[in-house]
Amino acid sequence: MFEIRIICEAADRESVVTGLRSQFNIGHVRSSFSLTSGGQTLYITADLPATSPWPTPEQAYADTPAVSYELEWARVTLMGPPLSPGLNREYRLRRAAALDRMALGLAPGLGVVATPEDATEAATHLMTLDSTSGLGTSGYADGPYAPDHPESTRDPRGYVRQEFAIWHKNNQ
Numbered sequence: 001m002f003e004i005r006i007i008c009e010a011a012d013r014e015s016v017v018t019g020l021r022s023q024f025n026i027g028h029v030r031s032s033f034s035l036t037s038g039g040q041t042l043y044i045t046a047d048l049p050a051t052s053p054w055p056t057p058e059q060a061y062a063d064t065p066a067v068s069y070e071l072e073w074a075r076v077t078l079m080g081p082p083l084s085p086g087l088n089r090e091y092r093l094r095r096a097a098a099l100d101r102m103a104l105g106l107a108p109g110l111g112v113v114a115t116p117e118d119a120t121e122a123a124t125h126l127m128t129l130d131s132t133s134g135l136g137t138s139g140y141a142d143g144p145y146a147p148d149h150p151e152s153t154r155d156p157r158g159y160v161r162q163e164f165a166i167w168h169k170n171n172q
Helices: 010-023 067-079 085-103 116-131 150-154 156-170
Strands: 002-008 025-033 040-047
Touching (some): 002 010, 067 085
Antiparallel strands (some): 002 040
């Protein structure tokens, strides 16, 4: 939280407050007559808006195959030959995304339940794989947040959404 002090003409008061409101979460606006300019001095308590660095589930999973398809793909993939590094990453990513969608309730009618803990565990496995892949500090990560970034460790499922959205866009 911080306080903003602005000296402006009385006629500009509303446009100034509207502009601040578009950029910050502001509280009550206190004002007094400004002796130096003849205008108003505004005192505003503000916070930065709460934003998430991650795509929303709707953004990350838009136009993706059904969860049932993803789970069947994962099952068949595991039954095949040993996974290459790239396929292992794809398997972990798609499985983590499916579990995330299930934990969010975005997979109705499956009859299978995934808890948020299941989704977080799968996300953590993906992050571990990405950070140890040997492809630099960000591993496979293609988004702004690497697997070892504090935002990623704070929200592993957000990391999955970031990576899945990028992977899906590149593999349509």
